[in-house]
Amino acid sequence: MIQPQTHLNVADNSGARELMCIRIIGASNRRYAHIGDVIVAVIKDAVPNMPLERSEVVRAVIVRTCKEHKRDNGMIIRYDDNAAVVIDQEGNPKGTRVFGAIARELRQFNFTKIVSLAPEVL
């Protein structure tokens, strides 16, 4: 349940450390974003000397949420933090490696690139 003003961790090595969501891409009046949704975010904290800098507006896809995600088989998965992976306009991840566990739902949302970079797919 990510909404504008939500701070998210960054789960890749693109250079950003923390993002703040400013808009959810998709429908015009969506309240909340979940795993697999693309958001527009501003970088609040960045690693020095990297291509991405603070207060840059980027797109990101949400990969982990503290709000539990229900699957059709009854499984419920809940992470300890809200995290996103920075992507570019074409949908390619800006970083080269992804950190932490990734939910397999991203494959159905056509983010198999992120899944193939993931160390662990749940």
Added chain:
Amino acid sequence: MATSLSASFQIRFSASSLISPHDLCHLSPHANGWKSSLMTESYKLGRTIQRSLRGSSVVSPMALAANASQDTDDMYDDLFKKYGKVVYKSSDQKSPTAEVDDDAECLSFAVALAKIASDVKAADIKLLFVKPLVYWTKFFLITTAFSRPQIDAIRNRINDLAEKQYGKFATGDTKANSWTLLDFGDVVVHIFLPEQREIYNLEEFYANATPIELPFENEQRFGR
């Protein structure tokens, strides 16, 4: 307190003196009152009961408590042997031979796709067997194309072959991209532009995957 408990013990044991301790556990294996009382009072009562039960064939409560968990296990085993049947079995599991057949089929599919890529003059085609590393797919086909029209050509030909010969449809990228991905379920095709291949370096990430020898002439890129 102790006397009333011992009295209740006596009543129970006398009424059911022919029931084995095994069955007594059946009656209340998880009754906390019974067990905790056994634990706390068992030493005191054990003595009184042993005296009162001298001559009968019932085991003392201390021994009952000690055997309780093992007896429940035995009880469950016996019940399962008598009535047991599989209630739910995951339908994913296949026999080893079926799995090997599946793998062989995916391998032939992947090699066919690699052949197409080499026909279109894609460079540096690598086929990795990632099933031991990753559960969600079996093969990665990584290749380099030099221009977007070439990527389009590879993509269209791969999609045509997959549809006509194998009946598989790809999800993934519908337009050419600097990293184009085609997801056929068990086989995932990655088509990179040369710079992207260096940047993302998937072969390093999957260095533990076994590479598979391709049976045709593979155009290697020298230097860069």
